[in-house]
Amino acid sequence: MRLIRNFVTVVVVITIAIVGLKLAFPLPEKNFSEQTLKKDADWTGPLGETIQIAIERNPGLDGVRPLGNGRAAFAARAILVREARSSIDAQYYIWQDDVTGLMLLDELRAAAERGVRVRLLVDDNGISGMDDLLAELNALPNAHVRIFNPFTLRNPKLLSYAFDFNRLNRRMHNKSMTVDGVATIVGGRNIGDIYFDYGAGTHYLDVDTIAIGPIVDEVSQSFDAYWNSASSYDAALFLEPSSEKSLQLKADAAPKTAVGAGYQKAIQYSELADRIAAHNLKFEWSEVTLFVDDPAKGLGEANSEDLIVEQLIKFANGSRTSLDLVSAYFIPGQRGAEVLEGLAEAGVKVRVLTNSLDATDVMPVHAAYMGYRDDLLNSGVELLELRALRQEHRERSLPEMLAGSASGLHAKVFGSDEERIFVGSYNLDPRSARLNTEMGLLIESPTIAASLAQELDRPEFSYRVELNEDGEMIWLQEEQDGTITVHAADPETSGLQRALTAVVRWLPVEWML
Template sequence: MILVLVLVTFVFGMKLAFPLPDRNFAEPQHRLPPDAAGALGQVVTPLLAAHGGESAVQPLSDGRDAFAARVLMARAAQVSIDAQYYIWQDDTTGLILLDELRAAAERGVRVRLLVDDNGIPGLDALLAELDAMPTADVRIFNPFTLRNPKLVSYLFDFSRLNRRMHNKSMTVDGMATIVGGRNIGDIYFEYGEGTHYFDVDALALGPIVEDVADSFDRYWNSASAYDADLLLDPPNAPALAEAGKAARNSSVGNGYLQVVAQSRLVERLKGGAMDLEWGRAELLVDDPAKGLGKARGEDKIVARLFELVGEVETKLDLVSAYFIPGERGTEALTALVRKGAQVRVLTNALEATDVMPVHAAYMGYRKPLLEGGVSLYELRAAREEHVRRSLPEVLSGSASGLHAKVFGLDGRRAFIGSFNLDPRSAQINTEMGLLIDSPTIAASLSEQLDVPSYAYHVTLDEAGELVWTNTPQVGPPLVYHEEPNTGLLMRGLTHLISWLPVEWML
């Protein structure tokens, strides 16, 4: 009883000591009209006119291309940049891109940056400096009221802080947007030494851009978004430009700048050389009220995704870095198989995952899925080097872990976004993504799941036990009867975690 009293006193005391600001922001703000007369608008507008109001999508599977696209779009901006991200890292690419926003604001572009407070460690001072600029504003989603050490805030405000904004988008001049799975940081852009993620974004043009811009406004003016100056200390001396310069002058930064210098994104758009896929596009996005646990079931992405899965007739290909289907998802996938559809799933193997508890929860669904006829593949911790990768190569290369969330439906449509097939994406975090009519993307994804050499094929043997088979491009298949390339300690710890009642929050 005394312990309970102490805990209650602590929680209420900390809430009183570190309260949320009494207001969210000075005033609501809304997107500016598309700038058809600007540099980007002059390139995009003729393309749109030639395609009768359809939207266009270009996948960005290579991380360096994805970085270059963001830099070049920021430099082309003349009116507005609206960006929202779950993670913005204090590293080479994070500092370069943050400084690109500063440079755009300095030349008069209205910059709005919405960041989740869980993913910006070490950036308070630089974000405060950007926010202080006359044409730039920064807002923070579900902020930690205790700034240092931030994680202590979970002890007295867990129910709110457990809900994060996982969305990722960057929209420029109302004419072009990038939506997908990548956060901002070196590990997401695949360059240099160390671990990198495989991920996918989509560069989009056309009517879908207005939908993304409208969604940004809803989040920007939501009850979970707070003006940065209500939370962060005022900036001291200017430091952002110098930090950006130092990042560019680093060895890693020089490599990225070479990619930017060699990129011909705008020229390829203007000359019609970019392989854009034109058709219908639909934005799937959670109601921002989900950030406070107040979104209705029908206003969550997961409801629409279950509809789409139920509509599949012949083939469903799922790529999800974190995959916990739950009983409902397992039944939905196996029901498709019973209906005659082919269902294939690619997720991380234990050796490749960066979130062991997710793998621990996923393990319990492998046998039911396999018994129900679902084909399971688990990405190996691949570290081969490829300088460039086209979409048909997106699932191989230098990535040592999977971070992508891409779904192919009946070989005709594809979803690219931030949504993982797990309880956290479904019910806790806010998510977004693009559903596009794209036989090319769907076919490329399908092709990569045809006996992939970069992944283990997980099956059941005659005794009903799991077997992992790696079929290399050269040589005989390699067969494993335990989680491949893992030790007894890792496997034991994973099984121990699987017993914990935490699946609902993974």
């Protein structure tokens, strides 16, 4: 009886504590002081003039320029911000307090100080250590910062999950930056050194694309919907005004580091800047469609038929000859597995590239994926798992980036029939499907889609997972010279690592991964 009483007492105390925290740290009654909307496209500056010339030569089409190389992706953002004349709208899941994060945040500061309206929407789960810097930016007359699904308890933030889990478990995973209403960057990259692939240490393979044309206005309208949504709050409601002016000081120091100097050179010698100045931007011209979740998904209130997952299932089911999927975190779920297995059994060449156990940065995701491998392989789906190549790489093209990483895969790129390709933030997992908001661009481009297919044909950056004659799983490691090594267990992993993964596989957490 004493044990039962003690248990009940503990439960009551915890319940009272949770209720007390919820009452002590409520959401503000009002999200923001006023709604704001996108500005009209500004064609007056060098960027606008150059893009307008290109669009007039390709009426009705959208121009895309893939960004596979990390330094080029960083430089593109910095250059577009520097070219901005009237507006910058950016939304990101993660913005890190590191070299590239500081440099790009300072570019936004400089733009705001020269009169550009800056709107920055960030997810509160991805701005650890950034409160003071974001408050400093937000204090500028032309800069406005909003936070998506904010943590009302700022320190320790994670304690907020105890009393507001259902809301805080839903995050804004979107990534876009739109300048002057004439150019946008959409894809899988967050803002931080690990996403821009340079210097020593761990990197992510990632992909995004610059886009111009009618699609830019659609991205701007989507940004407005998120900016003015019920999940977005003025940063000033949560961030204390910063008495220190540290942003510019920290940003000035960043390029002087060894890593920062490399990023500074990437801006200085960027082909993009030269082509803007010469009014000679090069793009792949095609039809582009924006896939984006209703921001109401951030509160669990979006209609199921309006979710990206439904659009991507239609995209996959439309494949006639081939479907190539590159996803850092791959948990197809029952419905997704049925789609892929059905396509493979119908004769469509289905290939999936995801992280190997050694390369992944989220082991529980890999553990959940393991439960689908046998059935996928038996149906004819080809599984490729990226090797964790940790040595520093030379500069890489988009196709090479898709197939080779300095550490782990982070890209989300899907190609169909070597004719269409989706580049975005969407992982093939339950979290992207039902919990996080996502976005991406569907590009009708045989050139870009075929480059993905051709790169997946190259064996040297991944393991091919197969079942041997006894039905046992094996990993084939093929080198450029044709040498093949057969592994009987997840390559480059220890027995303990594999055992822990097997244990996690049986935990009932797949729905939130």
